[in-house]
Amino acid sequence: MTHHPDHDVELYRDDGTYRVFVDLPGFDPEDIEVTWVHHRLTVSARRTGGPGSSRVFDHQVNVPRAVDDDGITATYREGVLDVELPVDRGADPPGRRIEIEE
Template sequence: MTQHPDHDVELYRDDGVYRVFVDLPGFDPEEIDVAWVHHRLTVSARRTGGPGSSRVFDHEVNVPRAVDTEAITATYREGVLDVELPVDPGESPPGRRIEIEK
């Protein structure tokens, strides 16, 4: 069963893997382009119908941790794109917690 997001795009963290769900009903897989560019997931979809009829979707998702770019996978079922972005185990989390002096 495919998870249908409540919004057009949703990001979840699940045991060392970020999952991005994108609701793209009515598109064919060939009309969807998924890329990892400058630490962002980009999703574009374009469908041209008859004269004056077209659908365009463009969205970027920032991911808060470095990911293993070689292990990224994507599936498209029942109108939902599901992209898995495994966290890079060698990368430390960005930033640090700062203690407040009393």
């Protein structure tokens, strides 16, 4: 069964994997482009209908942890794009703690 998001885009963390659900009804898989660059998932979809009719969707999602780039998968069912981004358990979270000097 496909999860239908309450919003256009939803991000969840589920047991070591981030999941991004994007509601894209009416698009075909070949209309959708998914890219991953520098902790950011970008989803773009373009569909041209009849004369003067087109639909465009562009959205970026920042992911707060390092991701195993090779393990990213995406599926599209019933108008919902589901992208799974496995957390890279060997990487430290971005950023660092700042010590306070007295």
